[in-house]
């Protein structure tokens with residue numbers, strides 16, 4: 001299976017709760033274990049600043065481009081440096097490219113992305129640019145898709161994405177997240193499921209299964225899956241209680257249900273904050289393996 005990845009994802013985060021080294025660690029692991037061949041790795045196109053204005057405000061983009069500290073950029077809670085701005089810009093291209101792959105081959109895997117907290121005019125929650133919003137807006141703008149959906153299973157609500165598409169009836173936004181946790185207040189997605197502290201595998205999967213029926217009922221031509229692994233019970237930022245196997249079943253349920261309905265799925269990594277970086281790599285690897293099991297021998301979606 002082809003994957004989308006860029007050397008630009010090795011960004012300079014300094015000391016930070018976000019385990020940014022997970023990108024290259026997962027990448028190296030996939031190569032080392034022979035799960036991906038080097039020739040199957042595709043580097044994304046870098047979107048121009050003008051293109052990013054499809055969803056972001058020009059004044060905000062100018063602040064990012066010139067690395068200007070302002071309330072709009074400082075709200076990211078992450079460093080403002082050239083490598084981070086470059087990396088997140090490339091991730092916008094990466095999710096777009098994964099979506100193109102999905103439209104062609106049924107599955108597109110982006111080893112990055114899921115920056116769902118970024119708003120049109122400001123950064124939030126470790127996200128400068130919203131790759132999910134950008135990919136869908138660009139595809140729509142090019143006439144490649146009309147109807148699409150976002151399935152956001154990160155621990156945190158996909159507030160930026162919900163806001164970006166709040167007036168677009170063709171883009172269905174779904175978020176399943178921990179209710180009493182950042183962001184406050186939440187935006188309104190087309191479908192939100194806010195879970196109580198301590199929610200475990202069975203309750204989570206039951207809620208998710210019902211929601212996926214609603215997503216499929218929207219008849220999307222493409223789904224972007226934000227496969228954040230922070231609902232994990234050992235996560236430092238949250239209080240959901242999914243096991244490793246529960247997360248694997250979640251990935252299986254999302255990708256499996258959508259593929260069986262003939263819907264192309266583009267996958268992005270999203271968040272994950274266990275105490276050990278090896279664990280977050282392990283959990284994202286599970287998502288990759290599920291995706292791969294649906295790519296092999298799968299017939300083209302359209």
Ligand SMILES: [Zn+2]
Pocket residue numbers: 154155156228230270271272
């Ligand atoms: Zn998160």
